Amino acid sequence: MQERLRIAIIGAGYWGPNLARNFHASPDWELAAICDLDGERARRVADQVGNVAVVTDLNDVLTDAAIHAVAIATPARTHHAIALAALRAGKHVVVEKPLADTREHGDAMVREATERGLVLMADHTYCYTPAVQRIRELVEEGALGDILFIDSVRINLGLIQPDVDVFWDLAPHDLSIIDFILPGGLRPRSVSAQGADPLGAGKACVGYLTIPFGAGAIAHVHVNWLSPTKIRRMVIGGTKQTLVWDDLNPQQRLSIYDRGVDIERQSATSVERKASTVSYRLGDTWSPALPEHEALALMATEFAAAIREERAPRTDGRAAMRVLSVLDAAAVSLRAAGAAVPIEEDLPDLEVVA
Ligand SMILES: NC(=O)c1ccc[n+]([C@@H]2O[C@H](COP(=O)([O-])OP(=O)(O)OC[C@H]3O[C@@H](n4cnc5c(N)ncnc54)[C@H](O)[C@@H]3O)[C@@H](O)[C@H]2O)c1
CATH class of the missing domain: 3.40.50.720 (NAD(P)-binding Rossmann-like Domain)
Structure with a gap:
């Protein structure tokens, strides 16, 4: 010992x-x-x-x-x-x-x-929760395919912090999760941020981040201290499957949808074949079991x-710096x-x- x-x-x-x-x-x-x-x-x-x-x-x-x-x-x-x-x-x-x-x-x-x-x-x-660890494994083993988009919503009636705005208070969660689940971490080219202070609190209380990453993929993060309903949800869309994480649903935090859009790249040029290049997959949905720990x-x-x-x-510190760089x-x-x-x-x- x-x-x-x-x-x-x-x-x-x-x-x-x-x-x-x-x-x-x-x-x-x-x-x-x-x-x-x-x-x-x-x-x-x-x-x-x-x-x-x-x-x-x-x-x-x-x-x-x-x-x-x-x-x-x-x-x-x-x-x-x-x-x-x-x-x-x-x-x-x-x-x-x-x-x-x-x-x-x-x-x-x-x-x-x-x-x-x-x-x-x-x-x-969040990087130490069973849900996020499982998401990381699924991404790593290729279950979702290449990541196409990430959409993260973290809204509720939150404490308006005296020293930081809603981006610095809540978005570190979303950004650190995205950094943790993407192989090689979050290394975006740029970020666009829009925020609002509709009550005159002196800082953004509602915020939206748009973050292009990878080869044409995009992440969007919505953080908000003013929402009467609480939502903690992330959608991760891939070329193979799409994962939805609803952290407020302990019975089924993770759902994986074998549904999506396939674009078949064909060399033929006839009108009929061009029209059939987009197809929709409507497969099963499943939910991985997660262990319980704090x-x-x-x-x-x-x-x-x-x-x-x-x-x-x-x-x-490096993972934290990737988050701070975006913020x-x-x-x-x-x-x-x-x-x-x-x-x-x-x-x-x-x-x-x-
Ligand atoms: N990981 C999470 O999920 C999570 C959740 C909530 C808050 N936080 C983070 O935790 C931190 C604290 O947030 P909080 O909501 O507990 O704040 P808080 O204001 O409730 O508490 C901060 C405490 O620090 C004390 N303090 C301030 N300066 C000090 C100093 N120099 N020496 C000793 N004590 C000092 C204050 O007296 C106060 O009691 C923030 O960085 C916040 O973002 C993380």
């Missing part, structure tokens, strides 16, 4: 308690401290898990040599400063999505971790394994009334990520 790694949770607001519960339950980890500027909040979370130190000053965590790692669940604007301080103190770091509030900040974090040989991981939670438990296991094996975790370009597109903005290559000069 290996010795447990010791971790502190930074941020005990809405999401921090979920991290605390999972790291506390993990056989790989000992939850050493809960840190929040608000001591009451930290105390409440510490009481829920029991026998954990409460800290209100981040420096007390960073100067504790017995703490190996931190999990950052503070608002997005604060991720960069807290993560850099933790890395400089020699701690491995897992950061909630989005990794940072700008591409530039994310870049600095990845470089710092790389130079110090420390693990920097993004908690792209995504954050698997995320905690992966973080520990990456540290012990001195390797990049599944959702490493950064989307912010430029938003200011340019939806013009297509090229995506910068992530970290072209950086060789290895810890």
Whole structure:
């Protein structure tokens, strides 16, 4: 039995308690401290898990040599400063999505971790769910064929975040999922973003991203804080089959349709044969069985394994940078009334990520 790694949770607001519960339950980890500027909040979370130190000053965590790692669940604007301080103190770091509030900040974090040989991981939670793992396998084994389109909808009455707009709050989920399921990750040429702030909240509360990728394929992401109905649905259309993921339907999260359009490329030129080049497949629908496990438990296991094996975790800094690159370009597109903005290559000069 290996010795447990010791971790502190930074941020005990809405999401921090979920991290605390999972790291506390993990056989790989000992939850050493809960840190929040608000001591009451930290105390409440510490009481829920029991026998954990409460800290209100981040420096007390960073100067504790017995703490190996931190999990950052503070608002997005604060991720960069807290993560850099933790890395400089020699701690491995897992950061909630989005990794940072700008591409530039994310870049600095990845470089710092790389130079110090420390693990920097993004908690792209959905990449650890059974549904997304199964989708990745299906894409990888060619069950869907070549991907033609991806359509993702993530809408509900959401908390209007004080520090980021709806793109930076919700789209990291969609983008990290797409990055995870596409072989080679999400490497689009450009992004177009359109957003609306119909209530005058001071930031986009409704947003649409259009992302061309691959050889003529396209992804569309709709994120929205103002919808009275909650929808979490992704459609992935391929040349062979189409997959529909409805995350709010636990009985049948994944459905695979053997239906689609075939274009037969014929060399003949007669009118009759040209007319018959498009055909429709109307085959069966099936639903793969999925195991049940909590995504954050698997995320905690992966973080520990990456540290012990001195390797990049599944959702490493590079994966997080591909997400930030799209979000950064989307912010430029938003200011340019939806013009297509090229995506910068992530970290072209950086060789290895810890
Ligand atoms: N993975 C997911 O599915 C998921 C879901 C929700 C939120 N999140 C992410 O989690 C992060 C936190 O979101 P939230 O909704 O919990 O925010 P929140 O505002 O509810 O909580 C943030 C907490 O951080 C504390 N804090 C701020 N600065 C601090 C500092 N310097 N040191 C210590 N504590 C500090 C605040 O006092 C607060 O208690 C965000 O990045 C968000 O995007 C992820």
